Amino acid sequence: MNPTRLSPLHDRLARLRPVWGEVNGMVTPIRFAVTAGSAIELADLSALQRTGLKGPGAGDWLQARGMPVPPRPNAWAPLDGGGLVARLARSEFLLEDGLQGNFALAVHAGLRTAVSGVYPVLRQDAALLVRGEAVHELFAQTCNIDFSAIPSQERTVTLTMMVGVAVTIIDTSLDDKTCYRIWCDGTYGAYLWDTLLEIAGELGGGAVGLSAAWPDAPVATDTPSTHDNSHSNIQESP
């Protein structure tokens, strides 16, 4: 059987008394007892399957497996099933599956045996989704990059600092719905989450669960999780 996965943000999320569900073996907030304003919606997507690889041969190796390889550094491409492959700087890649699709696992498996010039990178990020009309104000207070000047159709990957933490940011806005993804080292996750949540609160937003962040998310809600935190929260939630 698989061991429980725990989000880097788990105990921060637990304080917000969510209704938990389970995604890829990780308990994840489906919705929160208190619903926040909609100016900014902040969600934890750490549960998505994720892997990385780097090295001079990484790009070709992906291509050989029929995966889209962003043509230029710091660009990303979508994967079937709602996932994406992001090219970080030159020869490093981050793969993240949507709720469907299993590219990440495939790549992970494919690299169990050594491949020359390709090196697997274990990803254990805190993975956030942030959207809403006040997102750019949130960025303005936390990050020295003018995202409003980067057209979302260019599918740019930005490696930068946010409130003192190294982050990877991409713009996944569709039409007029402003939406960004943020990844950071999981050990900074709690700090980044708390900081963004505080500011989001001031701007009339807050944390949302997967059902809001991803309305069509087919996840088993309220599954009794092995995790005691989640137990208590499920009981306490309506």
Place this chain on the structure above:
Amino acid sequence: MKLLTCPVNGPRPVSEFAYGGEYREMPDPATASDAQWADYVFNRASLPGVKKEWWYHVPSGTWFLAERDVQADVVHRTYLFGEGP
């Protein structure tokens, strides 16, 4: 805040970078005299002027070289090691 252009990530505020010090050619340890080696280890070309320096873009882990006027604090060009002029 000063802007520095990472050859891979483009212009960024200097707060995203770590300074790696002056680029120095290491003398051959086998042939260098003790005095020459100590000079390499400790002494620096500290005159103002344009210098070749190591800089590191922290969020992406990119090392690169910058040719910077250390008096005017103007960066003339930046490039990855081995890809310079």
Place this chain on the structure above:
Amino acid sequence: MTRLPPIPGEWIDRTRLLAFEFEGRSYTGFAGDTVTSALWGSGVHVLGRSFKYHRPRGVLSFANHDVNALVDDRGSLNLRADVAALQSSMRLAAVNTYGGVDNDGARFLDRLSAFLPVGFYYKTFHHPRWMFPYWERLIRKVSGLGAPDFAAPRIRTPKRYDFCEVLVIGAGPSGISAALAAARFGAKVLLIDENARVGGSLTYARGGASESYALLQDLDRQLRAQSNVRVRTGTFAAGYYADNWVALIDAHKMSKVRAGSVVVASGVFEQPAVFRNNDLPGVMLASAAQRLIYRYAVKPVQRAVVLSANAEGYAAALDLLSAGVEVRAVVDLRTADDESPAAQEVRNRGIPVLSGSCVYEALPAPGLTDFEGAAVCRLHRDGRADVGTHRYFACDGIVMSVGFAPANALLHQAGGRMRFDERTQQYIPDVLPEGVFAAGRVNGVHELGARLQDGERAAHMALRHLGRGPASVEPPVAAETRCPSHPYPVVEHPEGKNFVDFDEDLQLKDFVHAVQEGFDSIELLKRYTTVGMGPSQGKHSNMNAVRILARIRRQPVGDLGTTTARPFFHPVALSHLAGRGFAPERRTPLHSRHERSTAVFMQAGVWMRPEYYSRDPKSKAELVLEEALAVRRDVGLIDVGTLGKLEASGPGAGELLERMYTGRFSNLKVGMSRYALMVDESGVIVDDGVVARLSEERFYFTTTTTGSATVYRDMQRLNAMWGLECGLVNLTGAMAALNLAGPRSREVLADLTDIALEEPAFPYLGARDGRVADAPARVLRVGFVGELGYEIHVPAENAAHVWDALMTTGARFGIRPFGVEAQRLLRLEKGHVIIGQDTDGLTTPLQASMGWAVKMDKPFFVGQRSLRIIEKRPLKQKLVGFALDASFVGPAPKECHLIIRDGQIEGRVTSVARSPALGHVVGLAMIAPEMAAGGTRFTIRVDGNQTVEARVVSTPFYDAIGERQKAAVPPPQREVLPA
């Protein structure tokens, strides 16, 4: 009450009355008032007391540098009354008075001014020496301005970043014109102004007519029509920093804006004339009087003498007349008649104009707080007043319009060079850096029409810098034909009190005396007199100071050079600079588990680590001992996830490690690990860890907690330089690490893993991949704490799961989580060195007695060549183990207590503790080599100047042959159990 009937364009909202207190009395003002306008409008003229002589002061500039009118509103430090927005229920008091602003107990100092010459504090108070502290205490009592409120809470502000293509600083005519011109080409424009509304001088310099107000309304309309112009009023640019990085300050926050190009249209500061009593309440700059009238509908004075040296002065006279002020006379420092329309109009209205004359002194009523009149004299050719021609004008105010100084601080900060323009008697930009442009009066352009043109020109240059805008840029506007500033608006007076710097109470003679004492360059003069050092940073004083120095040295102003203008343009609250005050913190994936086990956390760099686990009512010492004993007797579990964790793969991986570390790894067998020591180029120890070989071309290795970032960084750089075929991956955050240690550790782990644990399948220093509690795990057999132990590395997301499983399974073996303190103790019993505690910034492996970890016969490693030099030199100090006699009682040595021999410092204790396993105190010490031989006795000086005898013993202190970490054996017999 001197409030005027409603005036078109006034900034006050007469429908909103605000009640407030000043100096214990109640007043009312209107929303939109500043504290000064509300008080002046209520007939209050003494707004504050001066810094040094405690003279009464009122309105001078009314432009954010009336620093003699600083008020305190219940702990809000040094509010500037001239710009602080009036709020209801303010309870204001003037700062730095003794018994109130009207009867300031310190006002006697004014009469002592003759005895307090420039720099007086350098000249006295030091004889006799023992008296100085008393004088100093007195001085520290009377100095300073507002008093801080120690109970005030920290204010966190929403500091933010901002971006624009063209930043225009100053929304006067030239600034607005620049913003509109840039906007017409579609640029994203940010237009800021420190005033509550846009318009600059258009809001107050009307010359008694309505055209300028009409123009302002028109410009304002155009601004609103431009969607790509953001207008931010109540916002000033505090400083210009490299690459068009500008700090914008408003009431609530700081915005750090990155601009493509910057247009500085910051205008000018009107400058005071220098004559006796020019500081009395009622003597004010013309622009101040005009602001009072048109922005706040306050009648500045009832009967005024206008002291003028330019057309602006006559225009101001007309403004005064239109506000119902009786203008007794216009006194013009110039001999030639002013030909401006305003001057004509003044003469037509029959106002006496005395040209070639000056105000010799303002005449106060007894007590200085009231005003009687002005003494006017003709001027000699040499610029001195001809006292014989003395004429008296009764009035309650003198309105000065004698010239301007450019507000060019930002241009200086940007690296611009200024030159003194004799024609306009003003510093103007000579060379400006790329991307920075000046427009309007700061650029020496004073005529209204020309200012509009100049703004447009500057905007076009700014656009060109961005690679857009018009194909060609119009030439600079024609130079001024008239001179708005008088070359020397300074009148001597035998009794002085003719002030140059109002912040610092500096009079004309102070400058004469300073120069006499040899401080005759502008920089030395500034430092000795402190001119311009006050809160207003010389805005109203530097220009006159330079003119005075030039006059004394008989040199043109232009030859004196300028003083630099550093940030900030106006003072900035620390809370604005600090913003929210982010403090990044790093947590291991087991943080919640530690909290649940009531860990007491300590900081390790950005990390939070359990120091020990509290259990009431036991003391820290007891618990640390218990945790240590649990490891020695049974089994303990510690989170070592803060260690750096790196992976090197590829054909070049082995070579990279060979070059980075002092040890040898080419011969390390797959599935085994080895201690690794790292030195820098000068041979100094910088880091250590364990290297495990997972396959021929794959290594997994650890670094110290603090070293992880830099070690990874340096390896990346050298890997690139050496062109080795090696991939480096930093897994520090992605992998959790738990050390399961103690004689029962194997039994605990056995239940949870598919890895064969028994000897020889998994020997000491072995490294295996497998599963622990179903999680993919990498297990290293380590001996840091000197017992059978397994360092278990798992993906961060599984860490809590694995921790729980180990604690549950370990329960029946008496498992205990242990913290950093217990680990330190356990490793000390083994004599293991902690880099940074047992070594310092200069320690070499030879000094640390770690030669065994250094393979000098390798072809190369970083620092090797330096170590070759060092090994030829006599050793200065050596790290040894020591022990105290078991019988020892008394104050135990502490880390960094010194080793003393014959009154000389011979070394220091680096680690020390009472060993629970051995029952006596053991430690490590850096010591003179000749004292390092086993058995040598030495003296440690401990607290209270006591000394303690210790003797050098070999390490490890505990389990010298290391059998316990190699194979679980029963715990030693000798034990001290916690009391």
Place this chain on the structure above:
Amino acid sequence: MPVRLFRIGLSSAYPEPRMFRQPEQLRGAYDVVIIGAGGHGLASAYYLARDHGITDVAVLEKGYIGGGNTGRNTTIIRSNYLTPEGVAFYDESVRLWQDLSQDFDLNLFYSTRGHFTLAHTDAAVRTMRWRAEVNKHLGVESELVGPEAVKKACPQIDITCGGHAPVMGALFHKPGAIARHDAVAWGYGRGADQRGVEIHQQTEVLGIDLNHGRVAGVRTSRGSIATSKVLCAVAGSTPRLLDMVGIRTPITIHPLQAMVTEPMKPWLDPIIVSGSLHVYVSQSARGELVMGASLDPYELHSTRSTLDFAEGLANHMLDLFPFLSAAKANRQWAGMADMTPDFAPIMGKTPVEGFYLDAGWGTWGFKATPVCGKTMSHTVASDEDHPLIRGFNLERFANYELTGEKGAAAVGH
């Protein structure tokens, strides 16, 4: 009211003479040429004239007296260093400081305020104990104290530093003091001038002539000088001067920035330093809080200010003193610090005969001003390194015998 002020107040003409003359032109030759009319250069000139009878001295200054780091530092004076060499050296300096106001008959406002170096980690506590023990051994008043002692001496401090860096202890150094930095240069300048030394401002050194490896003369913007002895005391300009005589050193130039608030009623008695928060602060007699932090991270030969310095410093100031949120920062400035790898100066004779070096002053030059004058004048006069500076010679790097002050001076002050 002191007598002196009465005399001035009652005299018809202002009685105060020039502090230092402005010599019309350079002479063709001097016994000794000192480059740099900052505190160190002028102090050396003063003691050369006063203690060694060498008065045929020209002090050359590119700008104006005390215009370099002497006028840009945060005026902290202390001797609580880590190495015996360092402690002995700075202790002598502190001793000299005490008498200067009387020596000069110029009040330097030498003010003994007590100096706390806060420790926020157990590693820092260890270092503080180390310094305290070395200091005590050498007779310098230093002791390791607990948070409560800090709170007692400075009740306004937030001992938890906003919760994220609680103060675990501090090194208390009773003699820690501040002084008026400009006056130090003026005092030494006046004293040297009165003894016949010539101070030439606005005189830039363009080159140094050598003859068979020894100093022969100095070329300046106002003409050439023949001399056999040159003392170089130019802090941030050291590399340019060393280049003229072909000497290589480990010195690199980094800006050291500072910031001052508007005057407020004095409340802060001691000097407070926090290594891990990168703050040091004292309150001047004018009521301004004089604040500094650590060196800029990268080499730069310039005195520009940065906003991120002001932001970081303000943030950490509010960690220590939250009630200062409304206090306003008035002015930023910077100096050029000539840093060495072991945070100790480079002093004494050099491979070039007759060329004496007083450099590597990094962030700690002001406090050493008097003892530098003493020891360098001795070294120049006798052509022998003064015993107090032997640990600071240039050869120590080639010999891998660094002095290791790093622990004590990790934060610039």
